[in-house]
Amino acid sequence: MDKPVGIIMGSQSDWPTMKEAATILDELGVGYEARIVSAHRTPDRLWDYGKTAVERGLRVIIAGAGGAAHLPGMMASKTRVPVIGVPVQTKALSGVDSLYSILQMPKGYPVATMAIGSAGAANAGLMAAGILALSDPDLAQRLDEWRQALSDSIPKEPRDE
Numbered sequence: 001m002d003k004p005v006g007i008i009m010g011s012q013s014d015w016p017t018m019k020e021a022a023t024i025l026d027e028l029g030v031g032y033e034a035r036i037v038s039a040h041r042t043p044d045r046l047w048d049y050g051k052t053a054v055e056r057g058l059r060v061i062i063a064g065a066g067g068a069a070h071l072p073g074m075m076a077s078k079t080r081v082p083v084i085g086v087p088v089q090t091k092a093l094s095g096v097d098s099l100y101s102i103l104q105m106p107k108g109y110p111v112a113t114m115a116i117g118s119a120g121a122a123n124a125g126l127m128a129a130g131i132l133a134l135s136d137p138d139l140a141q142r143l144d145e146w147r148q149a150l151s152d153s154i155p156k157e158p159r160d161e
């Protein structure tokens with residue numbers, strides 16, 4: 001299977017969150033690779049990843065990091081492959097630090113920033129699939145069915161728990 005999506009994260013500790021993006025891509029039959037890449041701890045790895053992203057066939061990069069979350073923005077500075085940023089929740093500041101670190105990019109180097117935490121990571125998977133579905137009718141149909149199934153699962157009336 002092709003791997004058009006790169007899921008990258010600053011640390012192993014981000015994987016429980018970022019796995020939500022991988023789960024969505026699995027459900028939709030979209031190929032991906034998952035890598036630990038840190039702007040702070042492995043800058044050379046980040047540089048190589050960004051430099052080779054286009055030639056390796058990556059079409060979307062999902063980048064998750066927590067705290068001083070510079071990874072998504074630095075990746076966006078190194079490649080024109082669209083970067084979707086996921087702010088990982090943190091203990092000290094609840095992920096608001098991650099969110100603000102990713103969100104306010106300077107003009108010219110955008111990062112499509114998701115919500116904090118695992119819902120944001122799942123939505124990053126859906127956003128990546130939506131981008132790829134623009135040029136893949138089979139994936140578009142699978143995504144439509146996935147969305148319909150979610151809609152169908154929502155009860156019409158509340159019930160006592």
Ligand SMILES: Nc1c(C(=O)O)ncn1[C@@H]1O[C@H](COP(=O)(O)O)[C@@H](O)[C@H]1O
Binds near residue numbers: 011038040069071
């Ligand atoms: N924000 C970044 C970057 C980066 O932005 O390059 N590299 C690691 N980190 C973050 O540090 C947090 C704590 O990492 P550890 O759990 O390894 O101490 C993680 O959420 C990671 O994303």
